[in-house]
Amino acid sequence: MGRWEPGARERLERAALELYVERGYEQATVAEIASRAGLTERTFFRHFADKREVLFSGQSELLETCVNTIVGAPESATPLEAVAAALQATSARFEQRRELSRQRQTVIAAHSGLQERELLKLASLASATADALRRRGVAEPTASLTAEAGVAVFKVAFERWIGEPGGQTFSELIRDSLDHLKAATAG
């Protein structure tokens, strides 16, 4: 088995999610994950610090995409338009991963420690988004409120997306959820 097994990271992730769903997150071991992926434990630890990191390793990339898109949005963009562009930019990395995302959500929903971790992740996303808006010169409380509204749209669109097999894309559901939010807060 080569040191740089091609696709090892993806195989480990798929194997881990399958095992977490089948046997429960607490019960699954790194040895089992590696074995199901046809790799060694050493290879697992080359890619992930522990069992939990398989579920949360995409976080920093998500934050970075979001912040860069907001900071780089055209000067003419309103705060909400900048946040909408950021959500659209994040959607690309999800579209091919609906089944994995659904498995991940099942595992997280079954484990309160993972739920808390997921909520912290979303809170970090809101706080990084507000910070990026302030760097564009958006004043408070608009920066924080727009950021929180953006995360709300992300959450709701994500739940709709993983709950609707074969339905709309994540990108379409972000747009649609944003339209519903605008309608709900108008008038």
Add this chain to the structure above:
Amino acid sequence: MGRWEPGARERLERAALELYVERGYEQATVAEIASRAGLTERTFFRHFADKREVLFSGQSELLETCVNTIVGAPESATPLEAVAAALQATSARFEQRRELSRQRQTVIAAHSGLQERELLKLASLASATADALRRRGVAEPTASLTAEAGVAVFKVAFERWIGEPGGQTFSELIRDSLDHLKAATAG
């Protein structure tokens, strides 16, 4: 010391928050809290299950106020108006507690386990709010989006309120934050 010491609960809460701020949440003991309040440990445990419950005991009341206000709002109220009324209804219990609320926030910000617990509390508030809206016949995704927007307003207004000594009331800041959210999502 009487079994039903008048004001015991409030005295214990004040003593606990003072100690958590001064000595750190982890370090403070129930014995110290009771002693500072001039009460016994037995009295403490008659009011709170543990040290953490002093910080989170108001949660079920907050949820109840919110849900009852939404379900009982006039039929003509829009989803956002029903949520706004619920936030206003919750504000009454905070107005006299600004200093306690500020101390509580300081303690929570310093302790990641408490932060996660606080985020779970806000997530429960959003989920109970969405549920109450659905009971009014509000469809998805509007129910969830309006609920999340309401919690965003609550969070931002709360942070502004504890950060502005002698400034606007919590009720005024809820109204103002909601107006800012409407402006940010309009057009």
